[in-house]
Amino acid sequence: MQFSEQLIQYLLSGLSTGAIYALIGFGFAIIYNTTSIINFAQGEFVMLGGMLSVYFLSKLNFPLPLAILAAIPLATAGGAIFERLAIRPLKRATHLNLVIITIGGSILIRGLAMLIWGKDTHAMPTFSGDEPLNLAGATILPQHLWIFGITLLLIIGNKLFFNYSIAGKAMRACACNRKAASLVGIDVRRMVLYSFIISSAMGSMAGIIIAPLTMTSYDVGIMLGLKGFCAAIIGGMSSGFGTVIGGLLLGVLESLGAGLISSGYKDAIAFIILLLILFIRPQGLFKKVETERV
Amino acid sequence: MKRELLKFLIFAAILLCIPFLFKAGYLLNVLVFVGIHTMLAVGLNLLLGYAGQISLGHAAFFGLGAYISGILTATYAVNSWLAMMIAAIVVGIMAFVIGFPILKLKGHYLAMATLGLGIIIYITFNELVEVTGGPSGLSGIPNLSLGPLIFDSDQKNYFLIWIFTLATMLLSINLANSRIGRALRAIHDSEVAARVMGVNVRLLKVQIFTLSAAISAIAGSLYAHTMTFISPASFGFNFSIELLTMVVIGGLGSIYGSFLGAALLTLLPELLRAFQDYDIVIYGLLLILMTMFMPGGLVRGFPAILAVISSKKPERGKESA
Numbered sequence: 001m002q003f004s005e006q007l008i009q010y011l012l013s014g015l016s017t018g019a020i021y022a023l024i025g026f027g028f029a030i031i032y033n034t035t036s037i038i039n040f041a042q043g044e045f046v047m048l049g050g051m052l053s054v055y056f057l058s059k060l061n062f063p064l065p066l067a068i069l070a071a072i073p074l075a076t077a078g079g080a081i082f083e084r085l086a087i088r089p090l091k092r093a094t095h096l097n098l099v100i101i102t103i104g105g106s107i108l109i110r111g112l113a114m115l116i117w118g119k120d121t122h123a124m125p126t127f128s129g130d131e132p133l134n135l136a137g138a139t140i141l142p143q144h145l146w147i148f149g150i151t152l153l154l155i156i157g158n159k160l161f162f163n164y165s166i167a168g169k170a171m172r173a174c175a176c177n178r179k180a181a182s183l184v185g186i187d188v189r190r191m192v193l194y195s196f197i198i199s200s201a202m203g204s205m206a207g208i209i210i211a212p213l214t215m216t217s218y219d220v221g222i223m224l225g226l227k228g229f230c231a232a233i234i235g236g237m238s239s240g241f242g243t244v245i246g247g248l249l250l251g252v253l254e255s256l257g258a259g260l261i262s263s264g265y266k267d268a269i270a271f272i273i274l275l276l277i278l279f280i281r282p283q284g285l286f287k288k289v290e291t292e293r294v
Numbered sequence: 295m296k297r298e299l300l301k302f303l304i305f306a307a308i309l310l311c312i313p314f315l316f317k318a319g320y321l322l323n324v325l326v327f328v329g330i331h332t333m334l335a336v337g338l339n340l341l342l343g344y345a346g347q348i349s350l351g352h353a354a355f356f357g358l359g360a361y362i363s364g365i366l367t368a369t370y371a372v373n374s375w376l377a378m379m380i381a382a383i384v385v386g387i388m389a390f391v392i393g394f395p396i397l398k399l400k401g402h403y404l405a406m407a408t409l410g411l412g413i414i415i416y417i418t419f420n421e422l423v424e425v426t427g428g429p430s431g432l433s434g435i436p437n438l439s440l441g442p443l444i445f446d447s448d449q450k451n452y453f454l455i456w457i458f459t460l461a462t463m464l465l466s467i468n469l470a471n472s473r474i475g476r477a478l479r480a481i482h483d484s485e486v487a488a489r490v491m492g493v494n495v496r497l498l499k500v501q502i503f504t505l506s507a508a509i510s511a512i513a514g515s516l517y518a519h520t521m522t523f524i525s526p527a528s529f530g531f532n533f534s535i536e537l538l539t540m541v542v543i544g545g546l547g548s549i550y551g552s553f554l555g556a557a558l559l560t561l562l563p564e565l566l567r568a569f570q571d572y573d574i575v576i577y578g579l580l581l582i583l584m585t586m587f588m589p590g591g592l593v594r595g596f597p598a599i600l601a602v603i604s605s606k607k608p609e610r611g612k613e614s615a
Binding site: 032038086089090092093094095096097099100101103104105106107108109110111112114115222226229230233237262264265267268271272274275278279282 | 405411543572577580581582
């Protein structure tokens with residue numbers, strides 16, 4: 001294989017994992033913007049998406065589309081229950097306590113997944129065959145196209161929801177100023193619940209579309225969650241364009257680094273990029289500098 | 295200050311008497327780990343509880359201390375005590391250098407950067423196979439010795455570890471009650487106000503980060519010499535989180551709280567071992583419940599609960615000091 005072909009190959013696989021990171025990053029950003037909580041359990045909903053689909057497919061013999069359609073609401077319900085039981089009862093908790101609670105939640109969900117499905121790694125079939133397609137000299141799997149397509153749809157849907165629906169606008173109002181939002185009659189607590197529902201739904205979909213390429217197990221949520229968090233940080237914690245670019249950038253650089261330098265250091269490369277970006281532009285790549293309010 | 299010292303001396307005396315009550319065995323071995331974890335938690339608490347700066351990568355400093363000490367003694371036959379000093383100094387210098395850019399960050403950006411740093415170092419432990427032994431670990435690290443006295447039993451290690459841990463606690467209590475401690479708390483409350491009062495915020499944050507990292511490195515070195523075997527698995531992201539949990543559950547800004555947190559989180563998995571695979575679920579659940587119902591940590595939660603029980607009138611919404 002020629003070097004340029006190889007490069008395109010790395011680029012393609014980087015873009016597809018990058019799209020996944022962006023979707024997970026969206027989840028972080030949506031919850032952060034309505035609640036100012038960093039939800040460390042976000043990665044577990046990604047895991048739940050993949051594991052539930054595999055469970056419905058192989059144990060209950062559902063056809064693939066049905067398995068996916070069953071997995072998403074279930075993982076989303078998990079997010080809603082988590083918000084109801086662990087986040088809502090806390091009214092005056094400090095940020096650090098909330099972080100610890102989401103970490104506790106992530107340990108709990110991971111532990112339950114391990115008890116129910118065991119420690120094995122599970123494979124999931126691709127959505128439409130394994131026949132690679134030729135594209136500009138490089139081969140691309142149909143699953144990559146599914147990833148790009150679904151990610152694009154989700155991003156557009158997200159944009160439409162936040163810009164044009166009443167609930168979306170209300171959630172943006174909460175992000176701006178919670179007190180002011182509640183004064184104009186917005187039910188802030190319901191918006192927090194919505195943000196958890198949307199985030200876990202998006203996370204679980206990300207987990208489902210990536211599972212056929214990378215396999216899935218009870219502990220995939222940790223790394224995927226952290227990388228998604230990376231993407232959101234690079235994008236300046238916005239649920240928009242910045243996070244998409246952040247995720248793609250991370251995915252591509254990581255894939256190039258793994259291919260050209262060393263695959264053992266693949267995860268390290270992602271975090272080195274993150275550190276460099278934070279050192280040079282601490283407020284994320286696309287945000288203007290904010291002065292601290294005293 | 296005198297009362298503080300008396301409190302500390304009673305605490306130290308109780309801890310140093312324990313080995314005479316339980317001669318040897320399993321419990322003493324667990325208590326050695328409680329000591330190492332207390333030292334780490336106290337170090338992290340200086341940064342998190344006093345200066346208000348989060349670190350999700352402290353396991354990496356602990357690991358660096360262990361590996362530097364382990365490699366120097368096992369591969370290059372350097373004297374153990376010298377290796378421990380080198381480990382503390384090297385990790386301290388590293389933390390000092392990296393502290394300037396990293397501590398410019400705030401809130402979740404700082405959390406993410408320290409987390410990233412921790413993961414990078416963890417991966418390096420795994421990948422530098424020729425130096426560290428890779429995922430299968432590094433063995434043959436000698437026990438520490440003092441003349442003819444070799445620290446090779448649980449009982450001897452107990453005294454070794456707890457003397458270091460108690461010294462760290464005393465140092466931290468003194469630091470917290472000094473001018474520096476007050477400056478740190480000022481940074482915690484408002485960096486701008488602290489700067490206005492003439493505190494060199496940037497330097498002080500880096501200095502406390504350095505001290506915290508060096509304490510972790512010494513704990514790592516002690517860990518390597520008592521275990522005589524180390525592998526990267528002990529120094530990953532999960533352990534950083536566990537340390538953070540010890541500090542928060544024990545009580546932020548309380549040295550004795552760090553001890554309580556470390557003791558609880560070290561003993562709990564041992565107690566839960568009977569539940570086998572269910573232990574991680576129970577652990578996660580306890581973490582959530584304790585943070586929900588004792589937000590100020592054990593050190594503040596217990597007195598509050600006692601007060602409620604003794605007065606029989608639960609006072610809702612009242613902050614416990």
